C-alpha cells in the first residue's frame with residue numbers, strides 16, 4: 001500500500017445541508033421491499049441461475065412475503081426472457097406480487113423487454129443509465145444533455161409501449177445509475193426530465209430509484225443526498241423514492257437505514273447481501289434489524305435454515321457462519337463471560353416468559369427464526385463454568401452447585417486446552433461421569449446399609465449408620481453416628497479408613513419431572529489437609545443419593561492422600 005494514498009485517492013465530496021432532518025428521525029415502519037436477487041444478484045454469480053433455480057428462488061421470495069421482485073434482464077439472455085414468459089404464461093405470479101424487469105436505454109432492448117412482459121397482469125419496467133461524470137466521460141463519451149436525452153427517449157418509448165399493452169397494470173421505474181457520485185443538481189435535473197416524460201399519476205405511478213451503485217462515502221452522506229433530492233424535487237406526487245445500496249465500504253445496511261430516515265420509502269436489495277462485488281444491501285439483516293426494534297418487517301424469516309439452504313443452493317455461494325441473524329454461529333457463545341450472562345438471562349426469562357426479550361448478548365430470540373437453544377452455548381478452552389453448567393442442565397437436568405461448577409469446569413477447560421478442540425455435550429457428560437464415578441465401578445462401593453435412630457438416647461436427631469463398603473479389594477464394616485445421616489457416615493469413615501472429613505456443602509434435587517423421580521445429590525467435603533472435592537450420585541431415593549455422593553467425595557479425597 002502507498003505511504004501517501006492522498007496522491008492517488010480523493011475524499012468524497014459531502015453535501016451542503018446544514019438543516020438536515022434525518023438524524024433526529026426514527027424508523028417506525030417497514031419500507032416497500034424489492035428483491036433484486038434474480039437480476040442484480042444473479043448477474044454477479046459465477047454461474048448465473050438457470051430457469052429451474054430462478055423458479056426455486058422466486059417461489060422462496062413469494063413465500064417469504066416479497067411483493068416486488070426484480071426477476072430478470074429479459075433482453076439480455078434467452079434464459080431471462082424465457083423465465084419471464086414462463087411465469088406469465090404459467091399464471092404463476094400471485095395477485096399481490098409485482099414482477100420487475102430491467103433494461104438499458106436502448107431501443108432494441110426496450111422493445112424486447114416489453115415483448116417479454118406481454119400479457120403480464122402487472123409489472124414494473126425499470127430503465128437505467130449512468131449519470132456520474134466519470135461514466136459520462138469514460139463510458140458513454142457524452143455530455144449532460146445527451147445523458148438526459150438517453151433517459152428521456154427511453155422513458156418515452158416505454159410509455160408508448162406500455163400504453164399499447166393496456167391489459168397490464170404498469171409502474172415505471174427510473175434509476176440514475178451511479179446516483180451517489182453524480183452531481184446532486186444533475187441527478188435532480190435528469191429525474192425531473194424523466195418525470196416530465198412519464199407524467200406520473202395514480203394510474204401510472206413512478207419509482208425514482210437512487211442507487212449507491214458503488215458505495216463511495218459514509219452512510220450519512222448518502223442520507224444527505226436522499227434528503228437533499230427529495231427536498232428539491234418539484235412534485236413528488238405519485239412518485240416513490242427508492243434506494244438501492246451496494247456494500248463496497250461494508251456499510252450498505254447503514255446506508256439503507258439512513259436513507260429511509262431521509263425519506264426513502266422503498267429499498268432494493270438481495271438476501272444475505274449477494275450481488276456485484278461486495279454485494280447489494282442485505283434484505284435479511286434489514287428486515288430483522290426492524291424486527292428486533294419491535295417493528296413488523298412484513299417478511300417472514302421464521303425458518304431461516306430453510307432460507308439459507310435454498311439461497312445457498314440457488315446462488316451456489318455459502319452464507320457466512322457469522323452472517324447477521326442467519327449464520328451458523330450467530331447465536332453461539334463460546335466464551336465464559338458471555339455464556340454466564342446468557343445463562344442468567346435465560347434463567348430470568350424462565351420466570352417471565354412473555355416479557356420483553358432481554359437476554360444478554362442475544363439481540364434476537366433464536367426461536368423466532370427457527371433456531372433452537374441447543375447451539376447457543378458451545379464449550380471450548382475459552383469457556384467457563386456457566387457454559388458447562390448450562391449444557392449439563394439442558395441435556396441432563398443437573399443443577400450443579402456453584403462450587404461444583406467451578407471444580408468441574410477446570411477439568412473441562414484442561415481437557416479442551418489439551419486437545420485444542422471444542423468439547424461437545426456428549427464428551428462433557430462422559431468427563432462428568434468419569435470424574436464423579438457415575439459409570440463403571442466407583443472407587444467405593446456401598447453394599448447393604450441401614451440407618452437407625454440412636455436407640456432411646458436423649459437426642460432423637462442422632463442417627464446411626466451401619467454398612468458394608470468395598471474399597472481397594474477389601475470389604476469394610478462401617479459404623480458411625482452423628483447429628484444426621486451424613487454426619488453418621490462421615491463418622492463411620494474415621495475408623496477403618498482413618499479419613500477425617502468435614503461436609504462443606506450438600507444439595508439435592510429431583511431429576512426431571514417425567515419419571516419415577518430420581519434424586520441427584522451433590523456433597524462437597526474437605527479433608528484434614530484442606531483439600532476439597534465434590535461427590536455426585538443419582539439414586540432412586542434421596543438418602544441413598546446423599547450417602548453415595550458423600551462416599552464419592554471421600555474416595556476422591558482418599559486418592560489425593562494416596563498420591564502424596
Ligand SMILES: CC(=O)SCCNC(=O)CCNC(=O)[C@H](O)C(C)(C)COP(=O)(O)OP(=O)(O)OC[C@H]1O[C@@H](n2cnc3c(N)ncnc32)[C@H](O)[C@@H]1OP(=O)(O)O
Pocket residue numbers: 040043073075076077103104105106128129130139140177213
Ligand atoms: C449497475 C447495474 O447492475 S446495471 C445492470 C447491468 N447488468 C448487465 O449488464 C447484465 C446483462 N447485460 C448483458 O447481457 C449485456 O450487457 C447487454 C445484452 C445488455 C448488452 O450487451 P452488448 O450490446 O454486448 O453491450 P455491452 O455488454 O458491451 O455493454 C456496453 C454497452 O452498453 C452501453 N450501455 C451501458 N449501459 C447502458 C444504458 N443504461 N443504456 C444504454 N446503453 C448502455 C455502453 O455504453 C456500451 O455501449 P458501446 O458498446 O456502444 O460502447
Ligand SMILES: CC(C)C(=O)C(=O)O
Pocket residue numbers: 040128175177178209211212213214244246
Ligand atoms: C441499475 C441500478 C439500480 C443498479 O443495479 C445499480 O446502480 O447498482
